[in-house]
Amino acid sequence: MGHVNPAVVAVAALATLMSCQAQEGRSCVDGNGQAGTCINIRSCQPQRELLQAVKENRAPPNAIQILRQSVCEILSRERLLVCCAQSTSTETTTSAGTGSGRDLLPRNCGRVDLTDRIIDGEDAPLLAWPWMALLRGTARGQPASWFCGGVLINDRYVLTAAHCFNEHKLEFVRLGEHTLSTTEDCQSGVCAPPPQDITTEQIIIHPQYKSPCQQCNDIALLRLSSPVQLHPIHLVPICVPVDPVKDMGFSEADFQGKHAWAAGWGSTSRSPLRVSIPDTLQQVFLPIREDTVCPLLKRGYPEPRMVLCAGGDGKDTCRGDSGGPLQLSNRAETRRFVVGITSVGPEVCGRKSTQALYTNVHFYVQWILENLRP
Structure with missing residues (x-):
């Protein structure tokens, strides 16, 4: 034995x-x-x-x-x-990521650019977050708008939140965007290629979304209708933490206490009555931690690991940031990993006592891998 x-x-x-x-x-x-x-x-x-x-x-x-x-x-x-x-079992006895799903995730991902240096956020440098995605669509007969964010994980798939599609009908995904009002984004003499607008072939919502709680399993994959044209500097997929210890140098439990970057074009207003959408991609540095409000936010989740709590000290993600990534660097500070997807935010943004919930990507990594195809 x-x-x-x-x-x-x-x-x-x-x-x-x-x-x-x-x-x-x-x-x-x-x-x-x-x-x-x-x-x-x-x-x-x-x-x-x-x-x-x-x-x-x-x-x-x-x-x-x-x-x-x-x-x-x-x-x-x-x-x-x-x-x-049923949604989490696998067909083999191998660990997550040893099959073809992991083979479809690029090795050249999440690079940290030399420029690396939303409430209480700041304009992001042009090259800081080259995996950001914007979702555009309509809801209730209203004109088309940018309604959610997402993050590119390979040249065919964008990871986002399932609740983004509660009301909106997706028209296309924009990749490579930085400043919405300009046709060409330039900074310090460096100009980015034009953004790419790509329709989707398939929207894959987690089969147990809204079960057993309304916010449970808030994660979705978008399969693009054609591969995005990657760029070594301006358009790169983020890394997925298939095996955090091996990939990042620390375990999922060690996420607690670390600070992570969130980015998006969400509202920068603290008032629930006033929506202020920024023209330029915003970034904010947030602590991942279990504050006193976190257990209240997690009520109804059958497994606490399904979500991460982040924010506080007057900083959090807000309306319009939904679906966007919460990002940690590996121990060597050479690559970024998407550890969370913005799911549930506070009614009033940016209060010192508020936090937001982020779908824990590592908890769902097997589901992600099972749904990737060439």
């Missing part, structure tokens, strides 16, 4: 097996109340990562209970079957 993970033993000891008839592949309900299938825990990313968090003493208080209620059967000391929610 190989080495037995002590965390597996701990969970197994807590599991009450009501039946010895359980079979791999049968339908079940997991510890979060979601329908799923009994599979090997190695094939279920959420349960696998929760088990790892228990082992490392960084799991939420209800983690053991969730795992205990998710156990289908213990086949041997080496093999534990758990109930895995």
Whole structure:
């Protein structure tokens, strides 16, 4: 027998097996109340990562209970079957990102430019965020407008928020934009190529969006109708944290306490009655942290890891920033990674006590990879 993970033993000891008839592949309900299938825990990313968090003493208080209620059967000391929610299980026992999905993510991503140096934000340098996307469309018979942001992850896919499509009908995605009012963006003698407007071939909304809470699973992928023409400086995909420890040099748990960049063309007004859309892409540096308001924002989410809390001190993202990226650098400060997608913001922007919720990209990385195609 190989080495037995002590965390597996701990969970197994807590599991009450009501039946010895359980079979791999049968339908079940997991510890979060979601329908799923009994599979090997190695094939279920959420349960696998929760088990790892228990082992490392960084799991939420209800983690053991969730795992205990998710156990289908213990086949041997080496093999534990758990109930895995249908949208998160994988077909193989390999870890996230070893299949073709990861192969479609570019290695030359998220480069940090030498110029690197929204409420209480500032104009972003021209070369700072070359993966930003703008979504344009109509809603309720109103004229077309820029209604959400997004982020380019390869030459065919943009990552954004599912709630952007609650009311709006998408017309096209703009990439390579910086200042909306100018046909050519120049700064310090450097001029960017014209932005590219591309229609979409497919809008892929997470199948469990709005379940079990209204803001749950707020993530979507846009497949462009044709590849965007990348540019080594002005238009580059951002990196996706498939394996944060390997890719970034620290774990998802270590996101807490770090400062991240958010960017977008969202409202810069603090008043809910006045929308002030900036002409130039804005950027703001936000702390990722669990303030006192964060648990209130997370109420209704069955798994706290589904979202990240960021902001405070009078800084946050605001209306129009929805779908835009929350970005962290790797330990070497050489690449940017999208760790969050702007999901839920405060009614009044920029108060010291306010924070915003960002869909945790790493939590959904398996879903992202499964939905990428050449």
